[in-house]
Amino acid sequence: MTESLQSGLLVEAFDAQLFRENAETVLSRLEKHVADLSIRGLELTDPARLRRAARALMTTERDRPAPFDEERLAAIVDLYIKTGIQVHSPGYMGRQFSGVVPLAGVIDFVSSVVNQPSSFYEAGQLPNVVERIMADELNRFIGWDPGTFAMITTSGGSLANLTALLAARNRAFPGVWARGSSELEGPARPAIAVGDDVHYSVARAAGILGIGEDRIVRLPLDAARRIDVARARPVLDAAERQGLNVFCLVASAGTTSVGAFDQLDELAVIARERDLWLHVDGAHGASLLVSDKLRPKLRGIDQVDSLAWDAHKMLFVPAPCTLLFYRDAKASLGAFRQTASYVFDEQQNIYTALDSGDKNFECTKRPMIMTLWTLWAIYGQALFAEKIEYLCQLTQDAYALVEKQPDFETVHVPEANIMCFRYRPDWLEEKDVAAFQVAIRDRIKGGGNFFISKVDVDGVAALRVVMMNHQVTTEHFQMLLGEIRKAGQEK
Numbered sequence: 470m471t472e473s474l475q476s477g478l479l480v481e482a483f484d485a486q487l488f489r490e491n492a493e494t495v496l497s498r499l500e501k502h503v504a505d506l507s508i509r510g511l512e513l514t515d516p517a518r519l520r521r522a523a524r525a526l527m528t529t530e531r532d533r534p535a536p537f538d539e540e541r542l543a544a545i546v547d548l549y550i551k552t553g554i555q556v557h558s559p560g561y562m563g564r565q566f567s568g569v570v571p572l573a574g575v576i577d578f579v580s581s582v583v584n585q586p587s588s589f590y591e592a593g594q595l596p597n598v599v600e601r602i603m604a605d606e607l608n609r610f611i612g613w614d615p616g617t618f619a620m621i622t623t624s625g626g627s628l629a630n631l632t633a634l635l636a637a638r639n640r641a642f643p644g645v646w647a648r649g650s651s652e653l654e655g656p657a658r659p660a661i662a663v664g665d666d667v668h669y670s671v672a673r674a675a676g677i678l679g680i681g682e683d684r685i686v687r688l689p690l691d692a693a694r695r696i697d698v699a700r701a702r703p704v705l706d707a708a709e710r711q712g713l714n715v716f717c718l719v720a721s722a723g724t725t726s727v728g729a730f731d732q733l734d735e736l737a738v739i740a741r742e743r744d745l746w747l748h749v750d751g752a753h754g755a756s757l758l759v760s761d762k763l764r765p766k767l768r769g770i771d772q773v774d775s776l777a778w779d780a781h782k783m784l785f786v787p788a789p790c791t792l793l794f795y796r797d798a799k800a801s802l803g804a805f806r807q808t809a810s811y812v813f814d815e816q817q818n819i820y821t822a823l824d825s826g827d828k829n830f831e832c833t834k835r836p837m838i839m840t841l842w843t844l845w846a847i848y849g850q851a852l853f854a855e856k857i858e859y860l861c862q863l864t865q866d867a868y869a870l871v872e873k874q875p876d877f878e879t880v881h882v883p884e885a886n887i888m889c890f891r892y893r894p895d896w897l898e899e900k901d902v903a904a905f906q907v908a909i910r911d912r913i914k915g916g917g918n919f920f921i922s923k924v925d926v927d928g929v930a931a932l933r934v935v936m937m938n939h940q941v942t943t944e945h946f947q948m949l950l951g952e953i954r955k956a957g958q959e960k
């Protein structure tokens with residue numbers, strides 16, 4: 470009898486009543502976590518200590534599992550919450566992932582329990598339908614004709630960049646998919662042009678795609694750290710003379726380092742002149758499109774070939790949730806070319822027409838759109854626009870504050886919610902400036918009140934804040950400046 474193989478364990482692990490109790494245990498802790506707006510940075514735990522703490526929470530009864538231990542569950546959740554960056558805290562100014570809108574977490578919980586992977590309509594019906602709805606909703610801010618463009622979701626901006634560049638490469642070199650990278654060896658070697666501050670995932674994609682990281686043509690930046698349009702043409706001409714066949718230009722809408730926005734309308738002209746695929750890495754900054762006030766920063770977005778847009782950054786939903794748009798719907802089929810009879814039917818019907826498995830890398834894919842769509846369904850554009858506008862204004866105000874401090878220097882005018890600056894007290898020697906910023910960042914992190922990051926700007930380290938929480942005010946930023954001064958005095 471197969472039933473004899475079952476102990477009470479399976480009954481317990483799948484019991485609905487116990488599930489509810491577990492959820493309540495977790496919920497009460499998460500409620501406290503979300504309500505806790507104390508100023509907290511990062512408390513880095515020694516990994517060996519954390520490993521011991523995690524081990525101590527594991528059942529020791531290997532053969533016969535112990536009865537369910539609610540306290541053990543509570544302790545696991547407590548440890549999980551405690552050891553992460555406190556992304557909801559006003560002290561969190563360090564990275565681009567956000568303290569999520571809590572409702573999005575609730576919907577993600579639903580997604581985890583109902584488990585509807587969304588590359589295929591039959592597995593995730595609502596996710597696939599609302600993906601199309603969100604594509605139309607967000608395209609209102611891009612401006613393509615309904616029915617002519619495509620949008621898929623994918624697991625992160627890095628994968629979206631890779632997927633778009635794959636589509637671009639396959640358009641330029643149609644033989645590579647079937648016959649491999651020998652097809653890339655011709656008199657002119659394939660290359661990608663990027664702004665010098667481009668995210669590392671683009672260089673990584675060039676390595677993966679057989680183009681090679683060394684074949685990246687780095688375009689110089691202007692004073693605002695955007696691609697310098699006037700200097701781009703001569704650099705592209707020189708690349709051609711050196712035997713490179715640049716087939717794709719990658720622009721950034723919100724660079725990782727300083728949040729700069731390339732001039733898409735001007736770059737689109739260059740792309741058209743040279744028949745380049747224009748991809749926009751908008752992982753960070755595409756979300757500014759939802760604000761009527763800030764949308765002009767992406768002027769020309771309607772002329773690009775593809776756009777990567779992380780909703781898990783500036784649309785405040787759990788990671789990952791990335792949207793990859795293609796101006797031409799047909800181009801979305803260009804990244805992958807596959808037959809697999811167990812999932813892809815030759816004849817589409819009304820259901821399989823919504824499948825995205827042929828367009829995204831993942832086979833099993835999280836129904837990530839559900840969080841974004843639910844927030845959009847309930848709050849509409851306004852929630853996002855209000856939060857983004859606040860964060861960008863806060864960053865402007867923080868910039869104005871830094872400008873007024875004689876012992877600090879700004880290194881760029883912030884365009885969005887990222888700002889880099891340096892602490893340079895008058896006793897600091899020029900040769901020590903970079904190392905000092907790194908030391909300050911480490912001390913601030915160790916101090917436990919604020920979490921900030923560091924980035925090299927023009928080869929010299931700078932402090933970096935990313936404003937992701939609307940609970941952060943200029944007073945908090947002023948406190949941070951005070952902590953930086955204090956940290957600077959530590960030996």
Ligand SMILES: Cc1ncc(COP(=O)(O)O)c(C=O)c1O
Pocket residue numbers: 565624625626627628668670721723724725750751752753779789791
């Ligand atoms: C401009 C830019 N592109 C791409 C990425 C990578 O996105 P993800 O972390 O979602 O893979 C980032 C992440 O910080 C980014 O800032």
